[in-house]
Amino acid sequence: xxxxxxxxxxxxxxxxxxxxxxxxxxxxxxxxxxxxxxxxxxxxxxxxxxxxxxxxxxxxxxxxxxxxxxxxxxxxxxxxxxxxxxxxxxxxxxxxxxxxxxxxxxxxxxxxxxxxxxxxxxxxxxxxxxxxxxxxxxxxxxxxxxxxxxxxxxxxxxxxxxxxxxxxxxxxxxxxxxxxxxxxxxxxxxxxxxxxxxxxxxxxxxxxxxxxxxxxxxxxxxxxxxxxxxxxxxxxxxxxxxxxxxxxxxxxxxxxxxxxxxxxxxxxxxxxxxxxxxxxxxxxxxxxxxxxxxxxxxxxxxxxxxxxxxxxxxxxxxxxxxxxxxxxxxxxxxxxxxxxxxxxxxxxxxxxxxxxxxxxxxxxxxxxxxxxxxxxxxxxxxxxxxxxxxxxxxxxxxxxxxxxxxxxxxxxxxxxxxxxxxxxxxxxxxxxxxxxxxxxx
Amino acid sequence: xxxxxxxxxxxxxxxxxxxxxxxxxxxxxxxxxxxxxxxxxxxxxxxxxxxxxxxxxxxxxxxxxxxxxxxxxxxxxxxxxxxxxxxxxxxxxxxxxxxxxxxxxxxxxxxxxxxxxxxxxxxxxxxxxxxxxxxxxxxxxxxxxxxxxxxxxxxxxxxxxxxxxxxxxxxxx
Numbered sequence: 001x002x003x004x005x006x007x008x009x010x011x012x013x014x015x016x017x018x019x020x021x022x023x024x025x026x027x028x029x030x031x032x033x034x035x036x037x038x039x040x041x042x043x044x045x046x047x048x049x050x051x052x053x054x055x056x057x058x059x060x061x062x063x064x065x066x067x068x069x070x071x072x073x074x075x076x077x078x079x080x081x082x083x084x085x086x087x088x089x090x091x092x093x094x095x096x097x098x099x100x101x102x103x104x105x106x107x108x109x110x111x112x113x114x115x116x117x118x119x120x121x122x123x124x125x126x127x128x129x130x131x132x133x134x135x136x137x138x139x140x141x142x143x144x145x146x147x148x149x150x151x152x153x154x155x156x157x158x159x160x161x162x163x164x165x166x167x168x169x170x171x172x173x174x175x176x177x178x179x180x181x182x183x184x185x186x187x188x189x190x191x192x193x194x195x196x197x198x199x200x201x202x203x204x205x206x207x208x209x210x211x212x213x214x215x216x217x218x219x220x221x222x223x224x225x226x227x228x229x230x231x232x233x234x235x236x237x238x239x240x241x242x243x244x245x246x247x248x249x250x251x252x253x254x255x256x257x258x259x260x261x262x263x264x265x266x267x268x269x270x271x272x273x274x275x276x277x278x279x280x281x282x283x284x285x286x287x288x289x290x291x292x293x294x295x296x297x298x299x300x301x302x303x304x305x306x307x308x309x310x311x312x313x314x315x316x317x318x319x320x321x322x323x324x325x326x327x328x329x330x331x332x333x334x335x336x337x338x339x340x341x342x343x344x345x346x347x348x349x350x351x352x353x354x355x356x357x358x359x360x361x362x363x364x365x366x367x368x369x370x371x372x373x374x375x376x377x378x379x380x381x382x383x384x385x386x387x388x389x390x391x392x393x394x395x396x397x398x399x400x401x402x403x404x405x406x407x408x409x410x411x412x413x414x415x416x417x418x419x420x421x422x423x424x425x426x427x428x429x430x431x432x433x434x435x436x437x438x439x440x441x
Numbered sequence: 442x443x444x445x446x447x448x449x450x451x452x453x454x455x456x457x458x459x460x461x462x463x464x465x466x467x468x469x470x471x472x473x474x475x476x477x478x479x480x481x482x483x484x485x486x487x488x489x490x491x492x493x494x495x496x497x498x499x500x501x502x503x504x505x506x507x508x509x510x511x512x513x514x515x516x517x518x519x520x521x522x523x524x525x526x527x528x529x530x531x532x533x534x535x536x537x538x539x540x541x542x543x544x545x546x547x548x549x550x551x552x553x554x555x556x557x558x559x560x561x562x563x564x565x566x567x568x569x570x571x572x573x574x575x576x577x578x579x580x581x582x583x584x585x586x587x588x589x590x591x592x593x594x595x596x597x598x599x600x601x602x603x604x605x606x607x608x609x610x611x612x613x614x
Binding site for chain 1: 482483492496500527528529535536538539
């Protein structure tokens with residue numbers, strides 16, 4: 001019988017590796033900023049060319065975003081700084097998703113009284129510790145870069161006397177205004193974190209006291225959390241991601257973003273479990289448990305594709321200019337077109353074919369590769385949601401994107417592993433632990 | 442169909458069935474089938490069953506559905522009777538995807554069910570072999586085809602009795 005008191009040791013070697021990752025990210029980011037800045041001067045010289053390209057997109061899509069977009073507001077921020085803000089926002093969105101999915105996964109296991117996942121609960125719980133960091137980063141980046149990220153934050157759009165008055169955006173003012181927006185942002189992140197702290201407190205108390213009282217408390221909190229999360233995750237997706245393309249809207253968007261978060265969160269949990277197993281921890285998690293989480297990644301990759309396709313097909317078929325502009329921007333520009341196709345290949349075709357057989361879900365090396373690629377793929381999904389809307393024709397993919405993603409990854413893993421090391425890796429008094437030990441499929 | 446002789450061991454507990462399976466297989470006896478009122482966990486491992494090849498059949502049936510759907514849609518909409526719908530190309534992939542998906546799932550599901558029926562002797566023309574009616578109530582049965590084994594029938598039956606069989610009957614089908 002294995003011992004249930006094992007604790008993860010956040011070794012100096014792991015810390016050093018993460019620090020190297022962080023430094024590599026900073027170096028790449030700085031190198032990226034310098035190269036982008038060089039390119040930025042050229043672009044300023046060829047200003048007429050960029051503006052012409054804008055007009056081309058605008059005319060092909062027949063949407064009159066022109067006046068406000070190519071107006072004076074466009075040149076307040078240097079290209080590199082704007083791109084940096086966009087990159088920070090991509091990573092903010094991607095990693096806050098991973099963090100909240102840690103809590104969501106935890107809650108779902110309690111609400112459904114699942115036993116197969118009991119060995120992974122502490123990993124999922126550790127991921128939730130990213131939330132307070134995400135709170136600070138999201139509010140900070142929003143405050144600094146709100147005019148660059150979100151077109152609707154400009155005051156003049158709402159002034160009927162202004163030449164840049166936009167009746168469409170002004171019509172959205174009851175929902176899209178700064179005080180209400182910030183209130184939603186703070187409420188969502190704070191309530192998510194409070195639910196997380198409550199569940200974590202009881203999960204740790206259960207280790208000491210045993211019994212089923214704590215489990216029952218977490219279970220009812222989970223149910224409330226899931227109800228709240230169902231609404232708040234959709235609204236967060238509209239607010240934080242969809243409102244970048246202020247004129248555009250999609251009724252599928254909340255679910256779509258959630259599915260992207262959910263698959264990446266599952267991939268992150270899988271990856272951490274496999275990492276721990278390779279280090280010799282978590283022997284209670286065996287091929288049967290990995291098989292189940294592999295099925296989750298497989299199934300929800302298809303779910304993501306289903307939502308992606310539902311959103312695309314309806315817009316493609318209805319062919320309404322105010323809707324198609326979103327895909328025209330992404331499909332007619334050389335710097336985003338490849339990401340668009342790459343997104344489907346990496347997030348659908350690859351996990352679909354790679355995880356189809358039973359054996360591939362039970363083999364750690366295959367599962368590890370798929371989890372890493374799915375994580376990269378969904379990062380690109382967020383890239384595709386954020387960058388074209390913020391940067392228009394000036395965006396691209398290069399060292400800045402890689403560097404900023406590495407910095408976030410290193411920080412995220414540091415927080416998660418440091419918190420993982422604080423508590424026992426196995427919830428030894430969990431009511432379904434015994435059932436989990438006998439799990440066999 | 443006549444003249445195949447079977448030894449049928451009747452047991453009253455799943456642990457005894459597991460014991461019998463272990464003992465028989467340990468002596469190199471091939472087991473025809475084990476019957477139980479409910480699913481016994483881990484019995485497939487003890488019986489040394491290889492992984493089912495049903496998923497492969499499902500995949501092939503599914504691919505058949507995919508190809509059929511795509512072929513038919515592109516042929517009708519793009520070649521045989523081209524029509525302009527919503528200003529799209531004659532043969533444009535996105536609107537074809539839902540139909541392709543449905544046909545893939547349909548053929549995979551039907552194909553899998555029929556394959557399963559044929560593979561597990563549930564085909565309409567199959568003659569049912571009822572070794573003992575009590576296996577749907579409270580008894581377990583381990584069935585060994587005598588002709589498939591080099592061991593004499595007496596030894597096989599002795600192994601079953603040692604493992605806790607209540608009775609060992611002989612059946613011919």
